[in-house]
Amino acid sequence: MTTQIDFSAPRLAILGGGPGGYEAAMVAASLGAKVTVIERKGLGGSAVLTDVVPSKTLIATADAMRRVASAHDLGVRFDEQAGAAYADLKTVNERLLKLAESQSSDIHRGLERMGVKVIIGEGRLTDANSIAVTTESGTETVDADAVLVATGATPRELPTAKPDGERIFNWTQVYNLTEVPEHLIVVGSGVTGAEFASAYRMLGTKVTLVSSRDRVLPGEDADAAAVLEDVFARSGMTVLSKTRASSVERSQDGVVVTLSDGRTVEGSHCLLAVGGVPNTSGIGLEEAGVALTESGHIKVDGVSRTTAPNIYAAGDCTGVLALASVAAMQGRIAVAHLLGDVVKPLKLKQVASNIFTSPEIATVGVTEEDIASGQYQGDVIKLSLSTNARAKMMNVTDGFVKIISRRGSGTVIGGVVVAPRASELIFPIALAVTQKLHVDDLANTFTVYPSLTGSISEAARRLHVHL
Numbered sequence: 001m002t003t004q005i006d007f008s009a010p011r012l013a014i015l016g017g018g019p020g021g022y023e024a025a026m027v028a029a030s031l032g033a034k035v036t037v038i039e040r041k042g043l044g045g046s047a048v049l050t051d052v053v054p055s056k057t058l059i060a061t062a063d064a065m066r067r068v069a070s071a072h073d074l075g076v077r078f079d080e081q082a083g084a085a086y087a088d089l090k091t092v093n094e095r096l097l098k099l100a101e102s103q104s105s106d107i108h109r110g111l112e113r114m115g116v117k118v119i120i121g122e123g124r125l126t127d128a129n130s131i132a133v134t135t136e137s138g139t140e141t142v143d144a145d146a147v148l149v150a151t152g153a154t155p156r157e158l159p160t161a162k163p164d165g166e167r168i169f170n171w172t173q174v175y176n177l178t179e180v181p182e183h184l185i186v187v188g189s190g191v192t193g194a195e196f197a198s199a200y201r202m203l204g205t206k207v208t209l210v211s212s213r214d215r216v217l218p219g220e221d222a223d224a225a226a227v228l229e230d231v232f233a234r235s236g237m238t239v240l241s242k243t244r245a246s247s248v249e250r251s252q253d254g255v256v257v258t259l260s261d262g263r264t265v266e267g268s269h270c271l272l273a274v275g276g277v278p279n280t281s282g283i284g285l286e287e288a289g290v291a292l293t294e295s296g297h298i299k300v301d302g303v304s305r306t307t308a309p310n311i312y313a314a315g316d317c318t319g320v321l322a323l324a325s326v327a328a329m330q331g332r333i334a335v336a337h338l339l340g341d342v343v344k345p346l347k348l349k350q351v352a353s354n355i356f357t358s359p360e361i362a363t364v365g366v367t368e369e370d371i372a373s374g375q376y377q378g379d380v381i382k383l384s385l386s387t388n389a390r391a392k393m394m395n396v397t398d399g400f401v402k403i404i405s406r407r408g409s410g411t412v413i414g415g416v417v418v419a420p421r422a423s424e425l426i427f428p429i430a431l432a433v434t435q436k437l438h439v440d441d442l443a444n445t446f447t448v449y450p451s452l453t454g455s456i457s458e459a460a461r462r463l464h465v466h467l
Helices: 019-030 045-049 052-069 089-113 191-202 222-235 324-339 368-372 389-393 427-434 439-443 453-461
Strands: 011-015 034-039 117-120 122-127 130-135 138-143 146-149 153-155 183-187 206-210 238-240 245-250 255-259 264-267 269-272 276-278 311-313 352-355 360-365 378-384 400-406 412-419
Touching (some): 011 019, 011 138, 019 034, 019 045, 019 089, 019 324, 045 052, 045 089, 052 089, 089 117, 117 130, 146 324, 183 245, 183 255, 183 264, 191 352, 206 264, 222 238, 222 360, 222 368, 222 400, 222 412, 245 269, 255 269, 311 324, 360 427, 368 378, 368 400, 368 412, 378 453, 389 453, 400 453, 412 439, 412 453, 427 439, 439 453
Parallel strands (some): 011 034, 011 146, 183 206, 183 269, 206 238
Antiparallel strands (some): 130 138, 153 276, 245 255, 352 360, 378 400, 400 412
């Protein structure tokens, strides 16, 4: 039976305080709802405390090391008595964890200023309209007209490779390190594995990357992956393709990784980056009528509804796309739908994403693989940054801009940027995709000279449709 919501002051309970949860809370509070957020660790969830914020802060330090290492080519000289630059990993990790905690506190205070009630504790749905919360001081019940589940995910573990936080890590534990590892074996060549492998190599660690596929970043743009593999090879990283880690064990002073083909790799430390598991068990979802997929993710539609009346879900627990930006959008969409505000269903082809390797890889919209498979009819232009004046000034030798337009009409439907700060450079292409702009709209917009964005404009010019 569907609960009748009092739209004058609806009560919204949010289980999980990550991007999906806290963004929804902000929007709901601004629209007049009475909002309660239940979070077991701290506001911001794993994205802020153990995942996105700390890892990208680590990567920022690694990128600073990269720029120092390449400064000689720009004419920068160092006093030999000063010695070579090195990473003080203890200080790096202390800084990033402090920054993550500060960000979490800022979110907490921001929600409370908006009138949101925050409860730190473990929550479990007792039915479609109430959550039992266990806190340090006891148990309380939160009643609501609607519930948003945004419980996220945790690192997946292998039965034969258990993280111990000392030599064998998952991505939440790696900040325990106080010194740069001598030899880090990274298991998993997806986004997380590639990012950490790239970062630690720049920090001076010997890195071996174990990939079960024939290349790094399977599922991403093939040209972008090829650039990254070339960069990895030149940096001295070892990539072991088409093999899996059968087991990871501690040795006397390090780790031994046994591969599926029988080979063994010895290192000082191992980082497991083999995906995530949704936090959906033991929180009362089935009892409340919320259907799960075979993988344990919550089934949702385009406006974040689950199969249970007035229960919505957002973020990694839904398995839609493991991005903080997508979680936040799902949360905002859920609130808009619940409160009768203007709502547009989630469109994955409008999602801009970024891989924080060096160089960064940013994508949006239709892919070149979509074109090759015949799913879309489009034209593709790829422009190397090697001819870009600003890139030359910055000593950037790897990277490109790729734009995809709809064949015949010239509407921008996709793009890829491989470059330093690609996460910033993808925005004009994402804007064009979302607003259905023509390649001429990009081409005829002034760019600064010299700038990396000039290559975006130039690529669009080469896709001009002559009438």
